[in-house]
Amino acid sequence: MTRDLAPYLGTLRQILAGMGPQAPFQISLKNILKALAENHGFQRPHLMIFDPETQHLKLSLTHGQVKNAQTTYEPGQGITGQVFTTGQPLVVARMKEHPAFLNKAFGRSETELASLAFLCVPVLAPNRDQEHGPEIIGTLSVDTPCDDLEILEAQCRFLEVVAGMIATLAAYLQEEMARQRHLMAQGLYSNSQLEHGQIAANIVAASKAMRLVLSQTAQVGPSRATVLLRGESGTGKELLAEAIHMASPRRDRAFIKLNCAALPSELVESELFGYQKGAFTGAVQTKKGLFELAHQGTLFLDEIGELSTGAQAKVLRAIQEQEIQRLGSEHSVSVDVRLVCATHQPLEELVEKSKFREDLYYRINVFPIFIPPLRERREDVLPLAEHFLRQYAGEYAKEIKRISTPAIDLLTQYHWPGNVRELKNCIERAVLICDEEVIRTYHMPPSLQTAESSSTENNLSFCEAVAKFEQEILVDALKKARGNMLQAARDLRVSYRIVNYKVKKYGLDAKKFSTPQRTKPTYRT
Known part of the structure; x- marks a missing residue:
């Protein structure tokens, strides 16, 4: 390892780049495990996270085939349990020769047990109680070909650095495990697929505020509770309504939507509840309303604050009685509809001004979700x-x-x-x-x-503003050229002399934009 640090430094840079807000933490962790496998030839990199409720270490994330995904270790059990208990890394030079190596999760063959070493390091998170040292929340382990003990120990030290870098993400994973267990205890699906973007594929949530919104979506999605989405226009309420529908058992049924502000008030009722033939001039045939079309599915009413008083009363009856009446008909039609509503208006003020029914407000405000601007x-x-x-x-x-x-x-x-x-x-x-x-x-x-x-x-003078813009263009070109000033000059279509002069003028360091080449290290057999 000491002979060629470039691959290891490159991996550390890759890990740092992948720990930003661009991807959910579980995806970031999986990408890190993948980088360990692809950049260094490590096999089966995996994270074991401690579950405080069961008092066991649980196989939580891995890169590679798993024989038993439900593998757990008690503290002190096997190599993994020993590392967790002591907080000290362990190097198993040859798996087959170590009596404490249990081979529970991956079902390695006899050939692999005889030719592979095992490296295991603790994952240490800062302790909230500053009087105590770091808290051990899990372990990071890899398989690697057998080699000299000096090389294996050097690789183990590298894994310790990686474990320190991912400690915060691992702590998030521990909290997520507790959250999923809490949801399951309440009879709700955990919907961890929301974290992976499987349900809300078009929802980008890097901020804590939006991750809270997705967490609430996961909580309410599997139920049939009425949801009220609050937020300014353009925040993505319709997209979130679709995510709620896709997180529910009704996902294979119809998702019907209506913007209540897009139609005149006299037409909204006929759209929602339908009409009988001859109910009014132009009603040449019977038409089903959106409540009927959304039967056993989800109905999304956007801008519900725009509903007329008459339509509000009928929507309230549909929610309470689960039945509707078409315009011009005396017969009721039973409907099974999950309602999701949205508004950018302050409904509480509309209730005070008698522009929105108070009883309807309490009916639709069962589970409000606020989407921040x-x-x-x-x-x-x-x-x-x-x-x-x-x-x-x-x-x-x-x-x-x-x-x-x-x-x-x-x-x-x-x-x-x-x-x-x-x-x-x-x-x-x-x-x-x-x-x-x-x-x-x-x-x-x-x-x-x-x-x-x-x-x-802008408090800059004209010359200062031009210089700042010139510097930004130069930095952008150097990033693209990875610090190669000759290539940057070609891209900017100027001479190398000009680029060199400007780099010195603005005190830039072209070398910091270069990225070392990643190569896989070779192992002696």
Whole structure:
């Protein structure tokens, strides 16, 4: 290991890059285990996390085939249990020769047991009680080909560094295990697939606020409780309503939606409840309403605060009695509908002004979910922008790879009054007019490029502003060229002498933009 540190340093940089807010923590941890396997030839890297309730270590995440996914260890049991109990790493030079090696999870063959070593290190998280040392929350282990003890110990020290870096993510995993157990105890599905984006595939949630929203979605989704989504226009209420439907047992049934503000009040009732033939002029045939079409499925009523008083009374009856009457009919129709409502209006104020029925308000406010505006969850801006970039680059067949650093600054500084919808439109416009591989500031709408809109008043002189812009372009070129000033000069279509002069002028270090080549280390047999 000491002869070639580059692969190990490269992996550590890769781990740091993958620990940002762009991906859920479980995905980040899986990517780290994958990097250990692909970059260093480690086999079966896996995390065992301690469950305080059962007092056992549980196989929680792994990269590779598992024979028994339900494997657990008691503290002190086997190599894993010993490492957890003592807090000290252990190197098993040859699995077959160590009496404490149990081979419970992966079912290694006799050949593998005779040719593989086992490295196990503790995962230490900071203890909330500062008077005590770090808390041991689990172990990180790998298989590796048998080698000299010196090399195995060096690899073990590298794993200790990795375990220290991922301790916070592992603590999140421990909390997630406790949350899932709590949901199951309440009779709710754990819906851990929300963490992996399987249900809410189009919902980007990097911020704590949005992760809380998804957690609430996981809690209420499997039930039939009525949900009220609160939030400004453009925050993604319809998308979340679809996620709630997909998290429910009704996912294979109809998901029907109606924007109550999109139709005149006299037409909303006929849309919701349907009508009989001859009920009014133009009713030439009987028509089913949306409540009937959503039978055994989910009905999403967006902007429910816009419903007329008459429609509110009928919606209340449909919720209470689970039956509706078509316009012009005297007969009731039974309906089994799960209702999800949304509004950007303060319903409490509408109730006080007698513009919204108080009894309906309490009926739909069973499980409210508040979706924060984009300006209050800025951690989501860049992941959302990159998501929309991939989406529209594919849709419009554009070879656009990334967003430039100055353009990212514009996106993160803007206050987004139109929320996610405005960001989506902004990226779509940028993709349409971009004719290169990078989205730059001049591809952004003019509203993003003013000091007033982004709340960043410019106190620089003209020369200082030009120099700052010049420096940003140079940094962007050096990042792309990985610190190669000659390549940066080619990309900028200027001479190497000019780039060299500007780098010195602005005190830039081109070397810090270079990335070492990752190569797999060789093991002696």
